[in-house]
Amino acid sequence: MISKASCLSHTKASIKYGWNNEKDAEIVFNQNLIGDNPAEISKEFAMIQRLNTVCIKNTISIVISPCIEDKEKLNKRLLKNICERFMEKLQFGDRQAIGFTHNDKAHLHIHLYCNRINFQGKAYNDSFISKECQRIAKEIAKELNLTTVEEIQIRKRNKTKAVRNEILKNHQSVIKKKPKTIDEYFKLLKQKEIEVRPIINKSNQLQGFRYKFKNSEFKGSEVNWKLTGSNLIKELFLDSKTIKNRKIEIGSDLYSLHPSLEKALKRDNGNNRGINR
8 A cells, every 4th residue: 555645725626536426436534524515525624724824735635545456355444444544643633534435547546635724723734744644554554454565566576586687697698798888788688688778857867777678677776786877887888989078878869967877977987987077
């Protein structure tokens, strides 16, 4: 189970989204609310929110996503229990709140909306609330014998271990051939049916590499620490045809290095051959 949270100013639109019949919405939790539709619920929220005119983002939105593996366990009683535990662990007290389930995606998830303003007009401190919800989701999953994100990740790593090991083995074989450019490295791995592509961010900076093999795709760091962007660049023999003025040449394009790669190269200044400064 995973979760994320944020504070919103558009209460009515959010609750209307939660109460969307096209998404097979169902109310699984309600606290101190009597309205029968989004407009009525929003008005009830607004009545309390008028006690605090300073707080603009006065509705807390929490998305709770149990893992697909737990689908058969997720009856209405358990879903309500999950909402109650979130309310308790976040110390929301008697604040107005309503929770909906959506079934429109691959797996069921909960939208929990809580009035950030309590009946005394005090706003809830939302510092690090999304990170706190991540921690609480893990805690509740363990309490209710549900699957945690970590367990899913471990299963995925175990399932793909053989493929990742094969990528690493082929990488090491290619490195022994001392490719002089990134493109040559890509070409040699392509001959082994491994496709490598650069990860370029919106600032046109190289951040790392992705490896695709046998219908599986991984970031370099997911394969092995040796295949992180910085380690790969340090391991390859990069001459002036590959790196020019702190930019890396891939194909016919030049890309700036992400600061993390720059930092790694600076640490090994004496070992980076052919880098124009």
